[in-house]
Amino acid sequence: MIALIIRDVRLGIRSGGSGLIGVLFFLSVVAVTPFAIGPDLNLLAQIGPAILWIGALLASLLGLDRLFQIDLEDGSLDVLVLARHDQPLALTVFSKCVAHWLITGLPLVIAAPLFGILLNMPLEATAATTATLLMGTPAITFIGAMGASVTATLPRGGLLVSVIVLPFVIPVLIFGVQAALGATLAGVPFMQPFLFLCATTLFFCVLGPLSAGYALRQLEG
Amino acid sequence: MIALIIRDVRLGIRSGGSGLIGVLFFLSVVAVTPFAIGPDLNLLAQIGPAILWIGALLASLLGLDRLFQIDLEDGSLDVLVLARHDQPLALTVFSKCVAHWLITGLPLVIAAPLFGILLNMPLEATAATTATLLMGTPAITFIGAMGASVTATLPRGGLLVSVIVLPFVIPVLIFGVQAALGATLAGVPFMQPFLFLCATTLFFCVLGPLSAGYALRQLEG
Amino acid sequence: MLIGAMKWDDMRLVVEDLYVSRGGRTIFEGVRFELARGQGLIVTGPNGAGKSTLLRAIAGFLPLDRGSVSVLPNADPVWVHAHFLNTFNAMKTALTVAENLSFHQQFTGAAALGVEDALERVGLLHVLDNRFGDLSTGQRRRVALARLLLNHRPIWLIDEPTTGLDKASEATFARILAEHLNGDGLVVAATHLPIDVPGVKSLRFEEAPV
Amino acid sequence: MLIGAMKWDDMRLVVEDLYVSRGGRTIFEGVRFELARGQGLIVTGPNGAGKSTLLRAIAGFLPLDRGSVSVLPNADPVWVHAHFLNTFNAMKTALTVAENLSFHQQFTGAAALGVEDALERVGLLHVLDNRFGDLSTGQRRRVALARLLLNHRPIWLIDEPTTGLDKASEATFARILAEHLNGDGLVVAATHLPIDVPGVKSLRFEEAPV
Amino acid sequence: MSHMTFVLLSYGITILILGGLVAWLWLDASATRADLARLETQGVKRRSEVS
């Protein structure tokens, strides 16, 4: 398990900045927003969390489609599937998700505070958003694993995976933005949606690997 | 040349990237936004163009970074490069770009009006956005091709790509959005950014293939 | 792996009346054989006959139309006890040979040889720190073979193990195979190139007479 | 292609004093040979000796430390006249065999055989409409070989053409090779498996550099 | 627009979509039936020749 995580992280770093691409995409999302909604700073600050979340959400779709394809193409998926007695497939998928998140998700979380400043969000809003991203982005990866597993046999499922994944991540997005707003806006609770967010993540961190593992065992019908 | 375009489009479709899926992809991206920024229609209408443009950027980035990688891995890149006497590499790259745009950019342009309604953007805004997308999205592809060629040639190219690509892409994004807004918002010019957009596209539709073609010939060592 | 270790001495791989189809077409019918410890089976036949399909079916990657594959005495599924080597090498080109091998060592239980020793066996110790992607075709294949030595698995299912190998390496591999068999291993190998290992069974695919 | 066609009758592939290094290591030094029309060169040697490197250098994929490769009489670069077949198959798994081949036919100039005829030659007409990804290892390689017949290129640079082929197909390919040579073609082939084509030169790498 | 138009529109569109579906299914049915009949009568041929 650890071995797999280490390998995938190494790969991510070696093959060069899939993480960075995500961050830069994230950046470009943040960059265009002011032009879109005009100079109104309050408004900007107000929808800041939403923008950050959309950016992070879409950014973490990058590279998701390759999650299992690479292993399928060079034959290592056979090894992973064959070893399912020593290490259950769900666990294998889980490890790959962790690695993928470390490469693509974590950089986004780290970058978020800076971008918060760009959107001149109040400090606690930035903090809250970062916290929600930290809790929320893993869920996206886990859901993504499910999408990636059912499209693994397709050479390049990029768009398709996103289409499959997006409906599922909506609750995550909702709770995330909610909690982020809760930190600043009066009358909006923070804890409640935040806990829901954590719950959702936990839920998918079980469902995602299980379903993906099951799908991977069915690849050759 | 035609042959290459046909092949890549086929490939895109087979591997889950048909026009239908392209449209679906943007539908889901658009559908996700209101969940984040809430149901305020005016706000939605305002950032509508930005959302579409961001969607376009994401769609292009998905899979664009591997534009040549795929051909490298299965050995067909050797064939493309070897044939550079019958068909100059720049032309080859150009064809691949066209194919990629047909799969990712075109569906968006066609479906844009529909999205305009969903985000209840005013008519001329929708029209303007569609126009800017039509003129602008090719630029993203051509710029991306430059990056992709580097990824294919250098083992660690990934980092470079993002560094190369996004500095060029962000301005395109911004001008696109501005032009789109220019159609409706008072005080924001339409023609000026729009013309700039066209200029960029033309510029990169020459520079992109040329530089990418050059990079590909430097394959090893 | 304990399961394997426990019943080690009287382990048998039993394939009974196997029917497998692919893409809606039946590839082979009623394949049956049995291997005891120390026995090997060489699968030969023309291209597209079904050698790889047979191996994948045994390894449990393909649904069986009919028949069964199991490891007696206690009817474990094959994948509990088996190494599977497909025609790809299951290595990451971006990582070094050492990184690739040590991953496999840690990922699959029951460590046997160390990474260096395994490489030594295939005579490639000098590429330990090269990117796998910088190796030559045959070197890659030999590294992939070294993987089998990293972890102890009684059953080896190997598909065209010697493709791209030079004469010397073919001999080396034949030796490795023989040792595995003498060490009470079981081997099913699909190949076009004769592997000279004494006293192995053979399974031949032939055009059915029309 | 015209260039090639014009000077067709006295075409010569000349390799002079070739030095190539990879990853900072010199792979071979001072390789020199010359092929006239109808002549073939079989390159052999241990794994990692430099066979593929030599082919890639000739095809112009690698920078030359020293020496030159050219096609006389009018010193064209090799890639104007050559087919190059690397150890991969240059086919898309998602497309059918027919789609793959007809792409190559249209993309590379000077059409020779039609797609179906070329497949017929390698005895795989029946997989015309199968996904390439659904073919067996050897079937894939044979389709890749069929590509060489689609377009007329006098010079063939082929790397381990017969890996994964069954005995029958090896013979078929030997025949194809012989015909190409009789048709005034030039061939440089790297291989471990003996290819029995009468009267070809051979270039042997003795010891793999360590 | 009067409310009536909305009602009629919605009924119309519903009928259009459902009717379209049914029509498509029927056409498809006859088409496949025809294909099957043809193949079964003419017997087995190489695929590239069939259609």
Added chain:
Amino acid sequence: MSAPRKPSGFGALANPTRFMALSAKILPWLWGIASLLIGVGLLWAWNAPEDYQQGITVRIMYVHVPSAWMAMFIYMVLAVSALGVLIWRHPLADVSIRAAVPLGAAFTLICLITGSLWGRPMWGTWWVWDARLTSVFVLFLMYLGIFALQRAMDDPVKAARPAAILVLVGVINIPIIRFSVDWWNTLHQPASVIRFDGPTIHPTMLWPLLICGIGFTVLFFAMHMLGMRNIVRRRRVEGLRRAGTRDATAKPMRVIVEEGGTS
């Protein structure tokens, strides 16, 4: 994995053949009942009293609500069929999914369109990003997603299991969306969200509504069955065509096992 399974290809068609025979008998009746119910329901609906606050537009309800129900019901049909694919390995389960997905999408689309046609006069806008609306929209997206996945893989046999898995995971998505929706509703924006609960329905409206609902359901089953028949037929056609290639007609290879000397 190594559990014995029914032979795919021609062998598996025995069961479908029975289905073809049976459905051929049932189908006409289904069409009849469906058209009857829907006809009666709509006529009754037309004569039902107008709603005091919604006026004549309430008539939209009789197509809107049933289609909304169908949108959700059909997904459940999908889910059951998915179980059929993955667990019982029934050869028709996959066919059922393929036939049902477009229908589900269609009914969802009708729900959306009639809804917004209703919304225009009632709420003064075609579309609101309101909870229920959006959730239906997402459901629509999910139907299309499954459809896309099926079409992306050229070999239906290979597409069956992934699609089934996606369907099953999607089941969880429906309640999730519906719940999360409430949270999302309480967003801060002075939203133009119309809090909408259906009018307390008066029996004179309820009856025709129910009849229409049943009618739509029967209609769905009729279309579903016809769709399945088409797919079964098309697969036979494909089978015959594939049989046209020598590869497929070629008998499976003969297998000869020989003992070697003992090592």
